[in-house]
Amino acid sequence: MSSNQTARTAAVPVGGGAPDARQLRAILIAVSIALMAVIASVSGLNVAQTHMAVEWGASQTTVLWIINIYTLALAALLLPLGAIGDRLGRKPTLITGLIIFGAAGVVAGLAPSAAVMIGARVAAGVSAAMIMPITLAVITSTFPEEERGKAIGVWTGVAGGGGILGMFLSAFLVDVADWRWLFALPVVLVVVALAMTWKSVPNSREHSAHSFDTIGALMSAIAVIGLIFVLQEGPERGWAAPVSLISLAVGVAAAVAFVTWELHRRDASLLDVRLFRERGLAGGSVTLLVVFGVQAGIAVVLFPFFQAVLGWSGLLSTAAMMPMAIMMMTTSGLA
Template structure:
């Protein structure tokens, strides 16, 4: 399952390092480049909920295998694309296939592993979900440094092929048996709600928050969300019983997971730019700078459920959020244009610890709040929270960073000729490109733009820290105290679970712990 998960998550971040090569080879505009990246995540996020429900009803294994085949074929076709619009369409189709893979990887774990092993398995899954983005960045950067951009698609294809083989051999067939009809209205409204909001947060920082497309997407997302809640409250068999959000475990898990991915995805954006534009690292060296975070995050995520059992769910999540907030403040304090990587290394380790400690207990709380026959939907809900958090975090933190940079660079840009001032004020990447053409005069522009970026990071990172601190306070006040309260399904006795089940979930074979 973790192999398939990494293939999907790595595809979110992998193409970021190939943007320059795509622009040159395909003659893609900046808008087209953004859609090559965002088209995938938009389709993935929008379809998670209905596809998760389809997996519950039609069988998780067949949906996963069809998704892996579609994912491989669309990535293979993408490597032969010669037009940017063709690549955009293929990336959207890859996102559709990824939506068939991502929620099922978790629901297979929560329905097939023995209950006493599920917490550890969920922790491992969460660790790979968090580190997959870093793995994608690193592998893609290594490929770009040594080959052409189409080879970036080789990684997800290879991972999907391995996962398909392991799934066919080891993953059991599991399916929900129910006479209730499929919630078509809820499914369509969930696509509108999530798709509209993700599109708005993707387009807002680029087009502006008053742009017609941004406002239309935001309105569609908000109205879709309202309609979804109203429709689901009236249905006997809803896609998601929205009343479950009143459960303290689900509420705390969702808030913390949203914040973790908002901070983590925006941190990737800030840290990679800091390492490349400020410290002058190559794409591969910059991606390597994130590996220590993954090295801390993955093992800690695996043992975090055990820590939550012993210390308490509330204490574990609060500690994770406080580490996250502290790491962001520490990063803001240590970052310096002349300080080098080691100056921010302690902050990177603290941030990895915070993410690892908070991520897997939050995931377990979300999936455990819904019954076994709804684990596809529960997993999709978990993944939707992640994707929404990432989109909001990048939009919010990125907007603050860009605004602060423009404000800081204005005194320098105002003294430059108009044809130079505009790119210098637009962003540090453009500023460095223009400075490289100015000869000796460009050195002052380089120094000023780097300092303006570092100074602009401070309010952006402080904002992220404030959000993490707010999540810690919310969890301290409203979060369940123990893991048993937060994860009711994992702590039920076999007898009570069987007595309370109205719908049976059939698993036809035992699962191998190493399979898939």
């Protein structure tokens, strides 16, 4: 991804000198707000499942696809779009992603049908895949080494706590207004992030003598789609159902092929998997996977429990999970 590329090639700033402390603070706020918009949109729609099903007469499967197609597009395109953004320029890529993301949010908020909503969510997921890796790449390419760890800690805190915070604010909007207003939150965040990015974020890019790794990008997308599809459809269709087994086989085969291909390439322009031989990087990556996986699992289990078993409202249910988000966001910078 872009952070790995930063370790291998020099980030070339486009115009201007090194930013001062005030500029660095503005840059961190800008990318954090942009990241918050992306993360909040992952979980925000969970509180509106019943409303969408009733308004459009949609099945539970359709509602789940409306919610999850965003995450699927984001995960599948995160790696290739991050690498493309590194090459084309981080600031224009971030601005383009924010504009598309904001437009998709407006369309989703006004969607007259489930089909239009799914299309808007796909567009939002694609643009989120442009935004998320670039926000981290901006930090690694802009901040000096002595400040970089703290800035990445803030980024991680926003990524970890932003989902629950976004769900809380979305539930508040659903309870006091209409479920369509929950799209106002990411749109407002995008507008603020866009203005701050335009003013404060410097442009930089990676210069590589090698061509873009199209084959690697395709295999990584297939691997992610296959593995996420089986995780999403397995509980409903059955883990031993043919579609689940085929999806799992395709995902695993594509993942193995991707690693083999990247090891075969001398430049490993998309993702240098050799870096995971370093114990610190490998251990940190596994830790992040476990932490975010457990956090997502807790939300999936507790949220319906609070509502269906305890009879709590969506707002009260998300408020009950806010301590986890607040602690993660406040302590990650220190960590």
